[in-house]
Amino acid sequence: MTKTIALLLSLGAAATFSAPATVLAQTPAAAQPSARPASCPAVLKHTFNRLQDEAPQDLCQYAGKVVLVVNTASYCGFTKQYEGLEKLYATYAPRGLVVLGFPSNDFKQEDADAKKIADLCYNTYGVKFPMFVSTVVSGDKANPLYSELIKATGNQPKWNFNKYLIDRNGKVIDYFPSKVTPEDPTLVGKIEHALGG
8 A cells, every 4th residue: 555655656746747847848949930031032142231330231131021122322312212211111110121221322422431421321311221331233233132133123223212122022023213202102002012911
């Protein structure tokens, strides 16, 4: 009788301690994010130096987001579009939009001094979306990202503040010339559709 009770107690103790071990073993798997992008789309497999500190930034970190790529300039009639782009970013970033700004002197309206470009973006217009160092966005010497955007749409930037829209799967779905403002209903509608409603 005493041996039977001891056996039951020892089995009960084993069962008591085995359950938490099982739970602990399953916890890391359950904690893994479920909506992680499977891979980085080809159009985002590029690295550019950030404007604020010139550190390299891998665009693959934006995989799974809707991406609006814009070539910018400090001394252009469209420079005030920075305000609209920042509002667009602030409004839709929580739903998965990112705006990527690429300053360029292709049209002779950008400063050669990165600090002056940064001052205009961050202090004058309050830009919070990612900005990169000045680059070439048109012609044979266009950077690799822009070469792909041009190929995908058949449109290369003809002026500053041209816009390319990339969906969550990395497909380039539209191009908008400079005159299409960030508030334009067509652009906003395309972004909302890409975001899922």
